[in-house]
Amino acid sequence: MESIPVEHGLILAAILFSIGLIGVLTRRNIVFVLMSLEIMLNAGGLAFIVAAARWGHAEGQIMFLMILTLAAAEVAVGLGLIIQMFRRYKTVDINVLSEMKG
Amino acid sequence: MIALFYIAAIIAVIATVAVILQTNIVHGLLYLILSLLAVAVIFYVLGAPFAAVLEAIVYAGAIMVLFLFVIMMLNLGQHTRDQERKWLTPRGWIAPSIMSAILLGQLVNVMRQIDYDIVPAQVGVMEVSALLFGPYVLAVELASILLLAGLVAAYHLAKTK
Amino acid sequence: MQEFIWLLPTYPLLGFLALVLTSGRLPKNIVAIIGAGSVGLSFLTAAIIAAQFLASGEDYFVKEVWTWMAVGDFTPGFNFYLDGLSLVMMLVITGVGFLIHMYATGYMADDPSYSRFFSYMNLFVAAMLMLVLGDNLVLLYLGWEGVGLCSYLLIGFWYTNPDNGYAARKAFVVTRVGDTAMALGLFLLFAELGTLNIQDMLHAAELEWEVGNGLAVAAALLLLGGAVGKSAQLPLQTWLPDAMAGPTPISALIHAATMVTAGVYLIARTHILFELAPSVQMLVAWIGLITLLLAGFIALTQSDIKRILAFSTMSQIGYMFLALGVGAWSAGIFHLMTHAFFKALLFLASGSVILSLHHEQDIFKMGALRKKLPVSFFSFLIGSLALTAFPFTSGYFSKDEILIAAHGLEGPGMIFFFGGVLGAFLTGIYTFRLFFIVFFGESKAAHPPEKEYGGWNMNGPLILLMILSLVGGFFAIPLDAVFGQHEEHHVSTLMHGFMIAVPLIGIGISAAFFYFKIWSVEKLMASSLAQTLHKFWHSGWGFDWLYDRVFVFPFLWLARINKADLVDGFYALIVEISRAANSMIVKTQTGYIRWYALSIAAGVVVLITVGVML
Structure with a gap:
């Protein structure tokens, strides 16, 4: 019988998450930052699906659906913010949003 | 089926790395869609066809199209790509990469201790x-x-x- | 109706609240109605209560309203105690108080802080009534501090001038010295006798302490400290002349008629305690005598109309203290009452003069006001005659009683008698010096008055007070039940004639100098001795100078050298550390979103590390 070790699926999720994190920390273009956030969220969803497969349950998929909804809402709001920011600052450089510094 | 899992995993990782290295937003978006489709394949292999379909339709479809719309609205041209090149200095990558590597190492270290094989069954x-x-x-x-x-x-x- | 004695302080308190809560948004005529009307209502109630109390023939009446606090055996109540003494006090406070309030509605008419003025005045009357009606020393102390607060607020009423604020602070701090002594006295009495209810306390003192007991002496001394501070007697007298910085009705109400006599009331109220400590009682007499003489000499040299009256007040309270000291309790209270009439009259009349001359207070810039200011003139005439104990005016009867009682005392009685007569002589000179300079001679005013300031609401109280100053001596005040039957003193007709003649001689000397100009002040002042004396007396015997050197400068010096003290240094260190930590943390707040994300990631790494290691 073919089988996949659970840790392989989880490690894949961890790798995708880490790549997303690098993207968030490195990119200055706010659109890329938002895309990297999507990668991280998706990695979280993948971890849930792997866990669901390990137990053979459907609950993991439901959690994935929740993450999907969350991602959709977050992208809608985030893109709205990006549009507003571009209108005001005429740039997508995230560093211009540093007026709150102490 | 197992081979399909590993192939899709490799494609997902490569495509994702390509996303964060891109200077052209639209290219990056396309790589991201590729990565999401690869993950959808993995979902299917792991016995979650419903999740796989939603990943393809909602994530790779709706959300990414939304991104595309916004990118078109912003109308970022050649100017932005030059700016991206300027921003992406090798030195900027070092600290985040080290940080993420440590985090990844820790996660892998924790997950290594799990010893269980999934026998994919359709849910x-x-x-x-x-x-x-x-x-x-x-x-x-x-x-x-x-x-x-x-x-x-x-x-x-x-x-x- | 006696049941409703609690209404007395309640009316002015409600008036105070109404004026304070509307904070000057009411029109002036309504403020005047609330301000003066609440005191008027109090007076009406007091008059009815007094009539019923006297008709009932009871010695005293207690109305328990509620228990203020209950801590073990210590249960002071908001209880009102009415007897002959508090009856006199309450009628004087509400009656004279009402007249002064009425006068003030005219006097303050142009002041922008009209409502604030009447709110303070009402609060003062409420506190003063609490002081004289309270049946325990705690309630008395509440009123005591309340009138002190109002005195402070009203002296500094025109607070935009820093000098007034300084005078207010001086009055507050100097009386605080006495108040502290008094508080200690209350503690001592409670610790020793277990109660602060005045009557119970006095009975317990009579039972437990024999005459001359050390504790009785200590308690009486401490209470005397409070009385001396409030009544501006030696050695705490320096605040009263400066207190004249307040509006003139305040000087009349607080610094002549009522508050400054609170010390006299306190000693009379606790007279049994003073009888148990004869040495302290003798001290009271000496303080009174010395103060009345010192103040008399100072008043001779002053040129500010209100300061002259202030020193005269100090001197008259000295007479009251003298009366208390020689055991003539009712004579002291009698003089308190007549003094309230004629000194209020004098102050209010001086207020009319000051306003008519556009805020001129220097008597040497007045003169020839007799025709122009008839009401003030007659007020001053009658007030001055009463003050100098001219026969058959009110002051004559009360001062007479005091001097006769002093004369009848064994031992130093003759000193007190002749000292008092000398004081009366000085009173005659300085009072009529003021009178002649202000109302006769040539006009030296910068802005001569066209007409007298004030309408019926200012002249009405003056006329009423004139009548009271004239006939006040015929009032029989019901004090025998309070102080016990006092023995009648008698002096020979020759002595009596001497007592009457001396103030008249003083008036005559004054007239010779300032009216007939037979003698010249300039010639008198030519000698260097006279000039030195004048300077010395003008500065109030140098008490301010002395206290500045003995207390104020050393205190300021101590404060200055101790500015950077150790304790402060410790707290400053905490501030410095907080500042340093703050500036460090501020540096982490770069405002860059990626920096914050990095911090979160680093935190996660640390957390997982900790979780794995454990």
Whole structure:
């Protein structure tokens, strides 16, 4: 019988998450930052699906659906913010949003 | 089937790395769609066809199209790509990469201790739906309210004064 | 009706609240109605209560309203105690108080802080009534501090001038010295006798302490400290002349008629305690005598109309203290009452003069006001005659009683008698010096008055007070039940004639100098001795100078050298550390979103590390 070790699926999720994190920390273009956030969220969803497969349950998929909804809402709001920011600052450089510094 | 899992995993990782290295946003977006489709394949292999279909339709479809719309609205041209090249200095990558590598190392270190093999078994739409509209109906309602809130917020934020 | 004695302080308190809560948004005529009307209502109630109390023939009456606090055996109540003494006090406070309030409605008419003025005045009357009606020393102390607060607020009423604020602070701090002594006295009495209810306390003192007991002496001394501070007697007298910085009705009400006599009331109220400590009682007499003489000499040299009256007040309270000291309790209270009439009259009349001359207070810039200010003239005439104990005016009867009682005392009685007569002589000179300079001679005013300031609401109280100053001596005040039957003193007709003649001689000397100009002040002042004396007396015997050197400068010096003290240094260190930590943390707040994300990631790494290691 073919089988996949659970840790392989989880490690894949961890790798995708880490790549997303690098993207968030490195990119200055706010659109890329938002895309990297999507990668991280998706990695979280993948971890849930792997866990669901390990137990053979459907609950993991439901959690994935929740993450999907969350991602959709977050992208809608985030893109709205990006549009507003571009209108005001005429740039997508995230560093211009540093007026709150102490 | 197992081979398909590993192939899809490699494609996903490569495509994702390509996303964060891109200077052209549209290219990056296309790599991201590729990565999401690869993950959808993995979902299918792991016995979650419903999740795989949603990943393809909602994530790779709807959300990415939304991105595309915004990118078109912003109309970022050659100027932005030059700027991206300037921003992406090798030195900027070092600290985040080290940080992420440490985090990844820790996660892998924890996960290595799990010793269990998945025998993929189909958990189809019916089981998921039965749970969704049974015990988790409240979660569905919450999700719908979240989407509604996102809708209102997005409308308000993107509105021209 | 006696049941309703609690209404007395309640009316002015309600008036105070109404004026304070509307904070000057009411029109002036309504403020005047609330301000003066509440005191008028109090007076009406007091008059009815007094009539019923006297008709009932009871010695005293207690109305328990509620228990203020209950801590073990210590249960002071909001209880009102009415006897002959508090009856006199309450009628004087509400009656004279009402007249002064009425006068003030005219006097303050142009002041922008009209409502604030009447709110303070009402609060003062409420506190003063609490002081004289309270049946325990705690309630008395509440009123005591309340009138002190109002005195402070009203002296500094025109607070935009820093000098007034300084005078207010001086009055507050100097009386605080006495108040502290008094508080200690209350503690001592409670610790030793277990109660602060005045009557119970006095009975317990009579039972437990024999005459001359050390504790009785200590308690009486401490209470005397409070009385001396409030009544501006030696050695705490320096605040009263400066207190004239307040509006003139305040000087009349607080610093002549009522508050400054609170010390006299306190000693009379606790007279049994003073009888148990004869040495302290003798001290009271000496303080009174010395103060009345010192103040008399100072008043001879002053040129500010209100300061002259202030020193005269100090001197008259000295007479009251003298009366208390020689055991003539009712004579002291009698003089308190007549003094309230004629000194209020004099102050209010001086207020009319000051306003008519556009805020001129220097008597040498007045003169020839007799025709122009007839009401003030007659007020001053009658007030001055009463003050100098001219026969058959009110002051004559009360001062007479005091001097006769002093004369009848064994031992130093003759010193007190002749000292008092000398004081009366000085009173005659300085009072009529003021009178002749202001109302006769040539006009030296910068802005001569066209007509007298004030309408019926200012002249009415003056006329009423004139009548009271004339006939006040015929009032029989019901004090025998309070102080016990006092023995009648008698002096020979020759002595009596001497007592009457001396103030008249003083008036005559004054007239010779300032009216007939037979003698010249300039010639008198030519000698260097006279000039030195004048300077010395003008500065109030140098008490301010002395206290500045003995207390104020050393205190300021100590404060200065101790400015950077150790304790402060410790707290400053905490501030410095907080500042340093703050500036460090501020540096982490770069405002860059990626920096914050990095911090979160680093935190996660640390958390997982900790979780794995454990």
